[in-house]
Amino acid sequence: MAHQVPSLENLIDQLERLPSIGRKSATRLAFHLLRAPAEEAKAFVDAIVQARDSIRECAVCCNLAEEEQCPVCTDPERDRTVLCVVEDPQDVGAFERTREYRGLYHVLHGTISPMEGIGPDKLRIRELLYRVANEDIREVIMGTNPTVEGEATAVYIAKLLKPFGVSVTRLAYGIPVGGDLEYADEITLRRSLENRNEL
Amino acid sequence: MAHQVPSLENLIDQLERLPSIGRKSATRLAFHLLRAPAEEAKAFVDAIVQARDSIRECAVCCNLAEEEQCPVCTDPERDRTVLCVVEDPQDVGAFERTREYRGLYHVLHGTISPMEGIGPDKLRIRELLYRVANEDIREVIMGTNPTVEGEATAVYIAKLLKPFGVSVTRLAYGIPVGGDLEYADEITLRRSLENRNEL
Numbered sequence: 311m312a313h314q315v316p317s318l319e320n321l322i323d324q325l326e327r328l329p330s331i332g333r334k335s336a337t338r339l340a341f342h343l344l345r346a347p348a349e350e351a352k353a354f355v356d357a358i359v360q361a362r363d364s365i366r367e368c369a370v371c372c373n374l375a376e377e378e379q380c381p382v383c384t385d386p387e388r389d390r391t392v393l394c395v396v397e398d399p400q401d402v403g404a405f406e407r408t409r410e411y412r413g414l415y416h417v418l419h420g421t422i423s424p425m426e427g428i429g430p431d432k433l434r435i436r437e438l439l440y441r442v443a444n445e446d447i448r449e450v451i452m453g454t455n456p457t458v459e460g461e462a463t464a465v466y467i468a469k470l471l472k473p474f475g476v477s478v479t480r481l482a483y484g485i486p487v488g489g490d491l492e493y494a495d496e497i498t499l500r501r502s503l504e505n506r507n508e509l
Numbered sequence: 510m511a512h513q514v515p516s517l518e519n520l521i522d523q524l525e526r527l528p529s530i531g532r533k534s535a536t537r538l539a540f541h542l543l544r545a546p547a548e549e550a551k552a553f554v555d556a557i558v559q560a561r562d563s564i565r566e567c568a569v570c571c572n573l574a575e576e577e578q579c580p581v582c583t584d585p586e587r588d589r590t591v592l593c594v595v596e597d598p599q600d601v602g603a604f605e606r607t608r609e610y611r612g613l614y615h616v617l618h619g620t621i622s623p624m625e626g627i628g629p630d631k632l633r634i635r636e637l638l639y640r641v642a643n644e645d646i647r648e649v650i651m652g653t654n655p656t657v658e659g660e661a662t663a664v665y666i667a668k669l670l671k672p673f674g675v676s677v678t679r680l681a682y683g684i685p686v687g688g689d690l691e692y693a694d695e696i697t698l699r700r701s702l703e704n705r706n707e708l
Contacts, residue, residue: 317560324556357523361516
C-alpha cells in the first residue's frame with residue numbers, strides 16, 4: 311500500500327534484509343538506486359556479482375582470495391614461521407592495518423559456539439593442524455576475539471597444538487589506547503593491572 | 510592493502526557510495542552479500558535490476574509506476590477533484606500511510622532551488638498546470654516540505670494556479686503530535702499559536 315509499486319516494494323524488502331538496515335534506510339537506499347545513473351547502478355550490481363563469482367578461500371590460510379592463494383600467502387616478504395589465527399577475513403584486515411604484523415594468517419571462519427550448533431568440525435581447524443604439521447611454523451598467535459566464544463576457541467586450539475611443540479601465544483588484554491579509565495570495565499582493568507609493564 | 514582482494518575492495522567501494530553508508534557499514538554489508546546463499550544474492554541483484562527496468566513515471570501524476578498510470582491514478586475510488594502536490598514519490602507513501610487522504614497526487618520531483626541550479630522548468634510543473642486546466646480539479650493542496658525551498662515552491666505554484674480559479678491550500682503548521690513543547694522551535698510554536706483551534 312505504502313508505495314504501491316511492486317518492484318519498488320520488493321527492492322525495499324530486499325534492502326531491509328541487509329544487516330542493520332531498517333525500513334527507512336532501505337527506502338532511502340532504494341530511491342537512491344532507482345535514481346542513480348544507469349552506469350552507476352550497473353557498476354553496483356556488477357560489483358556484487360563479480361565479488362561472489364571470483365572470491366573463494368585461499369587454499370593455504372582460508373582467507374578470501376581471487377587466486378588459488380591469497381596475496382598474503384604468496385607474498386615472499388612475509389615471515390612464514392609465525393601464524394596469526396583469526397575468526398573472520400575481516401580480522402585479517404584489522405591486523406594488516408596495524409602495518410606491524412609481518413607473519414601469515416589462518417582464518418577459522420567462526421568460533422566454536424555450542425549455542426549456535428557450531429562445533430570445531432565446522433571451522434578450518436583441520437587445515438590449521440595440517441599447516442602446523444607440514445610447514446616450518448614456530449609460533450601461533452591466537453588472534454580470536456576477546457569474547458567467551460573467541461576465548462574458548464583459542465584454548466581449544468592451543469590444546470590441539472601442544473603436541474606439535476610450537477609456541478602458542480594470545481593477544482594481550484588491557485586498556486584500549488585513547489580510552490578512559492573511568493569507563494573501563496573491571497575485568498579489562500584487572501587484566502591490565504596483572505599484565506602491567508615496567509616503564 | 511586492507512583486504513587485498515580487488516573484487517571485495519570494489520564491492521566495499523560501491524556500497525560506500527550509497528547514502529549514509531560509511532566504510533565500516535560498507536564492509537559489513539559486503540561480507541554479508543558475499544556470504545549470503547546464492548539465491549538470496551540473486552534475489553537482491555534481481556530486485557535492483559528489475560526495479561530499474563520496470564519503474565517509470567505515471568503519465569498523469571508523475572509518481573513512480575510500473576504501468577502507463579500509477580495505482581492511485583487508476584483507482585476508481587479516489588476523489589478526482591482534489592490534488593496533493595508533493596516533492597518526491599516518497600512523500601506519496603507518507604500521505605498514503607495516513608489512510609486519510611483520498612484524493613490524487615502530483616509529484617514535482619524536487620523543489621525550486623536556485624542554489625543547486627534547479628529552476629521551475631526542471632520540475633513537473635507544466636504537467637500540473639495541464640492537469641488543472643484539463644481535469645475537473647477543485648482544490649490543490651500544497652504538500653511540499655516545510656523548508657525554505659518547499660515553501661518557495663508552494664508559493665510559486667500557488668501564483669501560477671491563481672488564474673485557473675482552483676482553491677489552493679497548504680498543510681497546517683503546528684506542534685507535532687506526541688512532541689514536547691519544551692523542545693519545539695519558536696517558529697513552529699508561533700505558527701501553532703496563530704493557528705490555534707477552538708476546543
